[in-house]
């Protein structure tokens with residue numbers, strides 16, 4: 288799991304308006320063209336994928352039973368949406384992953400703050416954390432099912448477990464990474480431990496903590512979908528698995544596309560949130 | 574002795590050295606030094622002689638191994654708002670604006686919210702940063718950051734200001750103007766200032782007295798009274814005879830110590846090989 292631990296998105300200082308921008312301002316049509324060009328450039332790869340997906344089955348490059356053309360998949364997706372099935376599955380999945388993520392935020396952040404702050408606790412729990420964070424969450428799925436049954440509890444517990452690690456580890460790193468000079472400076476003003484924590488440690492750690500939450504957001508969907516493939520009666524993972532089982536191949540792809548889209552949206556939201564919390568951070572490499 | 578604002582009374586500081594490496598480091602060895610109320614005292618000494626350690630002890634961030642540090646006759650037991658520290662690396666909270674940083678010390682002191690805004694504005698004006706109140710540290714130049722740090726320390730009104738090479742990271746022009754401002758603020762507020770520097774010119778320019786330290790283990794080698802005459806009467810104090818005299822005096826004292834420090838670090842090099 289640590290491998291996925293990312294460097295937090297850092298923001299460069301607010302760019303100063305360059306004099307060049309005011310002297311050589313392009314005309315409106317020129318700007319629109321530029322914008323359109325950029326949008327085209329950024330979506331070129333996606334459009335190419337869509338084109339290949341549409342044509343390859345049609346010209347017989349791949350078996351269209353296993354990979355139906357994109358248009359058929361989109362038709363199936365529309366049918367699922369219209370019948371209300373899609374909303375039901377998305378609702379079930381989102382409820383589980385958001386509940387798990389929310390619980391992880393509520394438990395892992397306070398725990399991480401404690402571990403990062405009290406060295407004895409870190410030394411005590413260190414080896415335990417080392418063992419657990421290196422145990423893949425999905426490997427524990429049978430254990431969760433065994434103990435908690437096949438219902439919602441085991442799925443939410445699994446999401447909670449998987450999401451806790453990035454949040455916990457980032458929170459610990461955030462607290463430990465606080466500039467010692469800031470702590471010295473605050474101490475020199477006679478701040479007690481509690482105030483020091485509230486006014487220096489916590490604000491300094493917030494961006495790193497939020498990076499953990501963003502990673503956890505991605506995990507929450509990842510592990511949930513896998514969990515839903517085992518003994519669920521609703522959810523996107525169930526939809527994909529069930530469709531495959533019943534040879535409703537376009538439905539299966541419709542489910543997969545939905546999962547990608549949700550992952551994308553969740554990540555974008557969390558990236559925006561992260562940015563909001565770390566405007567003061569300056570990219571040292573910029 | 575009782576008239577001293579600050580008194581280092583045979584202060585020794587030994588760092589135990591990390592486990593396994595053995596060698597304990599004696600940073601300060603029976604340092605005795607008094608600072609008078611309202612005085613501007615500058616401390617100079619070779620690198621590693623224990624200047625920052627001296628300031629840490631005075632700031633209450635460390636405790637002496639032997640001896641004691643007295644402020645107003647009372648032993649220092651910890652940090653306090655009667656002493657403000659200005660660090661070389663500014664130590665501003667990056668998530669707070671200039672105004673927010675100045676307010677930080679006021680919050681620590683427990684100044685009611687309603688009174689803070691005026692105090693913040695007043696001290697930003699004092700350091701010439703009116704109009705920059707809403708800037709974040711990463712939007713300010715090094716000189717401006719140090720001004721904010723100085724304003725922050727002044728705002729909660731400590732009787733003593735401790736400054737550890739505050740201008741060392743700044744360019745010459747900025748340093749000159751901040752030095753002048755600091756003297757002006759000192760004259761206006763009557764605070765007792767202990768100022769650490771590597772710069773001999775800076776020491777002579779700022780100091781009422783300059784304490785020269787020996788190389789490690791640090792002791793006070795000599796305390797020099799700086800007599801520059803009327804500062805305001807001359808356009809350039811730095812070119813006066815008195816200034817040159819003091820500069821040479823301190824330079825000579827330091828040269829011997831820097832040599833001693835170097836030969837302690839590289840004992841293999843013969844003494845004659847490195848004169849100059």
Ligand SMILES: Nc1ncnc2c1ncn2[C@@H]1O[C@H](COP(=O)(O)OP(=O)(O)OP(=O)(O)O)[C@@H](O)[C@H]1O
Nearest residue numbers: 588590598600619620621622623624625626627789
């Ligand atoms: N926390 C510490 N643990 C061990 N040794 C230390 C510690 N702090 C300082 N020292 C040692 O004490 C000596 C004095 O350090 P100090 O930082 O006070 O020097 P300084 O005069 O401020 O140097 P500089 O001019 O380079 O800033 C040095 O030899 C340093 O290695």
Ligand SMILES: [Mg+2]
Nearest residue numbers: 624625626737
């Ligand atoms: Mg130092």
